[in-house]
Amino acid sequence: MSFADDHLVPLVDEGLGNSSYLLDLGDGRALAVDASRDLRTLRSAAAGRGLRVAFAADTHLHADFLSGARQLAHDEGAAVLAPAAGRRAFDHTGLADGDDTDLGGLALRALATPGHTDDHLAYLLLDGTHALGVFTGGSLIVGAAARTDLLGADRAAELARAQYRSLHRLARLPDATPVWPTHGAGSFCSAPPGTERTTTVGAQKRTNPLLAAPDEESFVRKLLDGLGSHPAYFARLAEANRRGPGLLPDGAPALPARSPAHVRALLAGGAYAVDVRPAAQFAAGHIPGAVSIPLRPAFATWLGWLLPEAAPLVFVAEPGRPPDDAFWQAYKIGYERLAGILEGGMPAWLADGGRQAATPLLPADRAGGRPYLDVRQRSEFTAGHVPGAVHIELGSLPGREDRAPSGALVACARGERAMTAASLLERAGHTGLAVLAGGPADYAAAHGRPLVTGEEGEAAA
Known part of the structure; x- marks a missing residue:
């Protein structure tokens, strides 16, 4: 049994595509890494092992969720460990490259790994001089590296160069070193699909296409070419995490x-x-x-x-x-x-006399004769779409409702995003819409129209 099997509990947020970690330090205390403000799962795991969270470490100023580190400090007295370069406005221990934190028998060493953000640190877990694993946040992840455009498109290439150096620094660790990333499949901070959430340095040296890039220029092109859109709220959460999320009272306030x-x-x-x-x-x-x-x-x-x-x-x-x-x-x-x-x-x-509206949800064989509005991500659209489809990503729809065709059949992969899009369009004044119950393959099969690839037919992205 490996050290991680016995001491490390990965806590996966399937919705955001992230992992946080609870590390059992062996003395009734624990380290939490990149914990979310929603601490329910972490607290359940800690309680199940009889642990108190004594340390809460963040690898960077997160853009996709509010950190739970400040709450853990308030509730359990956890010492907050975070990059000094992040200039957080609440009590914490600011760490820089090479700083070691004594966890009581084990040590956590900060490794400067900028790229995903300026302040990014990885944390190497050490037992003496032996590396037990490395928490890599948004630097080296399974099959990729996290995006470098969160601080603006004008800095994306600069930070991609920093990411190149960070990945190659981590790749110099022993091949057997376990890699425990925060971002993973499903995260809009990273792109590759897959089910693996953890890896090793050696596995990534063999399989990660970014580490296979022959030089820095190739690495930068490959990383930037893989970037898609990301949620609008990413633009404000890093600063919210720098200031410190507001503290919640004991238990969740009830929704009235x-x-x-x-x-x-x-x-x-x-x-x-x-x-x-x-x-x-x-x-x-x-x-x-x-x-x-x-x-x-x-x-x-x-x-x-x-x-x-x-x-x-x-x-x-x-x-x-x-x-x-x-x-x-x-x-x-x-x-x-x-x-x-x-x-x-x-x-x-x-x-109580309230009015209601309805939006037809149509099976593919009853959904013909309408303009086809595809609201999936660009990568999904280019991989295969209905000929002549209008494309507007769901995330790009607010403020662009006038670009949607009248009386459209709104479609995604299964119908959930399409219903969201239809509701936004109806709120903006569109009428006569319908939603496809299914995806483009269902429509193509029902109407004998083979899917096409590329961006043919795209009207707006």
Whole structure:
């Protein structure tokens, strides 16, 4: 059994595509690395092992979630370890290249690995002089390296060069060294698909295409060419993490139940109704103007990409199923103006005289005769799409609703993102829309129109 098997608990956030880590230090204490503000899973893992979190380390100023390190310091007295270059505005131990932290028998050595961000550190876990593993954050990850454009497109190439040097520094560690990245498949901070969340230095030297690049220029081109879009909220969370996320009271504040009349008043005052029910239920009937974001692992990504942080949010859920997970997903990306939940759901809304709208959800064989609007990511679109499809990524839709064709069939891979897009278009005044229940392959099979690749037919991205 390896050290990691016995002492390290990876905690995977499937929605954001990230991993945080709980390291059992062997004396009732633990180290948490890159913990999210949603600490439920981490706390459950610590409690199951009888551990108190004594150290909370962040590898960089995160852009995709609010850090839980400050909360752990408040609740458990954890010492916060973080890059000194991040200039955090709350109590912490600022680390620079080569600094060692005594964990009580083990040591954590900071390695400057800029690229994903300016302040980025990797943490080498040492038992004496023996490397037990390295927490690499957004430097060396499985099959890639994290994106370098979060500080602006004008700095992306400069930071890609720094990322090249950082990856090659880590590649000089012994081949057997376990690599424990934060970003992974599904993260908009990184691109490659796959199921592996951890790796070794040697495995990455053999298989990582960026480490296979023959020189720095080739590395930079390969990394930059692989960058797609990323959620709008990334632009503000690094600064929020630098200032320090607000502390939460013991337990999560309850979402207040709001009567239909109260919800109408909230909506009239500028609140958004966020309907977290499955897409098929939203299609059958919803509050006019509501935004459909089904409660699933990707909920936080689309909430943060599409809705303004400053607007109050009121949730619409299935009766009897309070959206606790929606609350935490909103909080972990800094959405705190949570006005409540519609008490009794849509049945109560209708019983109180509230109007409802419907959006047809059509199987592929009944979905012909309409302009086809594809809202998937560019990489998905170019890999195969319906001939003549108009392409607007879902994340690019707010503010561009006028570019969508009238009476469109809105489509993605399964229907969830498409329903979200249709709800945004309807909110902007579009009528006569329908959503495809399925994806482009289903449509192609039903209508005898083979998919095409590349960007043919693309109207907006």
